[in-house]
Each structure stands twice: as structure tokens, then as C-alpha cells.
Amino acid sequence: MAIAVGYIIAGIGAFVAYWFSTGESRKSKFKIWGIALMLPISPALAFSIGLSYAISVQNGWAGLIMWFIFPFIFFIGLTLLLVGIFTKEKEIV
Helix, strand or coil: CHHHHHHHHHHHHHHHHHHHHCCCCHHHHHHHHHHHHHHHHHHHHHHHHHHHHHHHHCCHHHHHHHHHHHHHHHHHHHHHHHHHHHCCCCCCC
């Protein structure tokens, strides 16, 4: 049950990020997706993938893979956020 909740939270986070970024500028989309990846998606997805892997290999210690997955997804979100903050909008003439 906890695995499904993690996947549901990640899915809802992705849906809300998509919903908020629809119709926004590219800079705003980077900011929205960066925040969404860092806060709701990264921990929930890392938790669910880690527990799913631990169950599939039948070793509880294998669940610690979530400690490697979380920073990887988090830094992708941080990169998107920083790109959204520091890029300049191009003017279309």
C-alpha cells in the first residue's frame, strides 16, 4: 500500500506541474517543473522505486537504493529550477 501511495503522490505532482505549466513561458515551465521534481516527485518516487526493488529482490537492504535515486532526481529538479531562474527570455521581433 505504501508503494502505491508513493507512486500516486508522484503522479499527482507531475499532473499538477503539467497543469500549472500549460500556457506559461519556457522560463516559467523550467521553474515549475524544477520545484515539482524537487518537492513532491523526487522523494515519493525514490521511496516507491526503492521499496519495489527491495520486494522484487527479496532483500530489505536493497531498499537503500532510494538514497541514490533521491539525490539524482533532486539535482535534476534543482538544475531545471536554476535554468529557469537564470536564463533570459528571448524577444521575438
